[in-house]
Amino acid sequence: MGMSKHDAYYEPEDIYDDDGARFNAVVSELLLSEKDLDSSSQSNFSDAISNLTDADWAGVKDFIDQKDWAKLGLKLQTIVYKYVEDMAIERVTNHPEWLYD
Helix, strand or coil: CCCCCCCCCCCCCCHHHHHHHHHHHHHHHHHHHCHHHCCCCHHHHHHHHHCCCHHHHHHHHHHHHHCCHHHHHHHHHHHHHHHHHHHHHHHHHHCHHHHHC
């Protein structure tokens, strides 16, 4: 008797996991090596703050109103880091050849 398709075991290739891991590694490399992606630079800070979403602004305002400066600082740093990370992701997306060096 032959094997039914229900008995067969199929394991898909992990190409997405490998590519995803490589993609994340290239993004991380850019964040560490490119000066214009420095989350502590005044330029990136001001750009990120000027591009706040309404939800982010509401969070910032809440922390100011509560005078919770530690949470405000963490929120602002998170916003700026997300801003530069998005720039790095965009660069890698626009240069897929970087994934295969």
